[in-house]
Amino acid sequence: MIWRSLQSACESMRSRSFLWQDGDILCGSLGVCTPTDPNSIGTPVLGCLPLVLTIAMAAEPLFDYKPFNYDKPLFTLDDIRKVNPQRHEMEQLSGVVWVNQEQHGLIGFKEVTHDEFWIQGHMPGFPLMPGVILCEAAAQLAGFYARKYNILQGGEYLGFGGMDSVRFRQPVYPGSRLILLVRTTRVMPRILAKFEFQGWVDDKLVFDGSMIGVPISRNHPTPSR
Numbered sequence: 001m002i003w004r005s006l007q008s009a010c011e012s013m014r015s016r017s018f019l020w021q022d023g024d025i026l027c028g029s030l031g032v033c034t035p036t037d038p039n040s041i042g043t044p045v046l047g048c049l050p051l052v053l054t055i056a057m058a059a060e061p062l063f064d065y066k067p068f069n070y071d072k073p074l075f076t077l078d079d080i081r082k083v084n085p086q087r088h089e090m091e092q093l094s095g096v097v098w099v100n101q102e103q104h105g106l107i108g109f110k111e112v113t114h115d116e117f118w119i120q121g122h123m124p125g126f127p128l129m130p131g132v133i134l135c136e137a138a139a140q141l142a143g144f145y146a147r148k149y150n151i152l153q154g155g156e157y158l159g160f161g162g163m164d165s166v167r168f169r170q171p172v173y174p175g176s177r178l179i180l181l182v183r184t185t186r187v188m189p190r191i192l193a194k195f196e197f198q199g200w201v202d203d204k205l206v207f208d209g210s211m212i213g214v215p216i217s218r219n220h221p222t223p224s225r
Helices: 002-011 049-054 077-081 132-148
Strands: 023-027 033-035 095-100 104-112 159-169 179-189 192-201 202-214
Touching: 049 179, 077 095, 104 132, 132 159, 132 179, 132 192, 132 202
Parallel strands: none
Antiparallel strands: 023 033, 095 104, 104 179, 159 202, 179 192, 192 202
C-alpha cells in the first residue's frame, strides 16, 4: 500500500526527474520511485514516504532575492573587477544586488548571454550551461564576499578547497538570468571558509550545494613556458 502511494506520488511528477539532496529518492521520468542506493533499486522502503513529501515541497531560497533591481546592482561588473581577479571568458558574475554581513550572505547574478564561450561546444545545436561553470559562478560570488570583506584575513585570492552535496536540478540556457545566493557558514581565519549556495532561474532552483574556499597567495614564481 505504501509502495503504491510512493509510485503515485512520483507519477504526479512524471514529466520531471529529481535527485534531491535532502531526500535519498530518485523519481524518474517513468514515475517509478526507488532508493538511489544501487544495491536496493526496486526494493520498497517504508522510510521513503516522508522523503517523497520532501520532494513535493517547494525549495526555499537562502534569502529573498525578489525585491531587488537587477538592472541597477549594488556592485556593478566594474566594481566586481576591483575585487575578483577573473577576466574575459572566465568572468561569471555580472553584478551583486545585496550584501548583509550580519547574515553572512549576499545575492548576485550572472546574465547568461548568447555569446558565452561554451555555447559552440556544449552542446552544438542545444546549448546548456555546464555544471562546472554554474559552480564557478557561485564560487566567484563567494570569492567576492571573502575578499571584499577580508573574512579570511589573508591570501590574495580565494581558491576552491572542495565542494559537497552539489545537485543540478534544472538546465540553464542562454538568455537566462541566473540569480546566485551565497551564505557563509564557517570561517577559520587564514585557513578556510565554508559556504552554501543556490542558483535560481525564473523562480526555479537550478542548482545548489556547499563549497570550501581557501586563501591563495602569489608567493611563488609563475611557471615559465
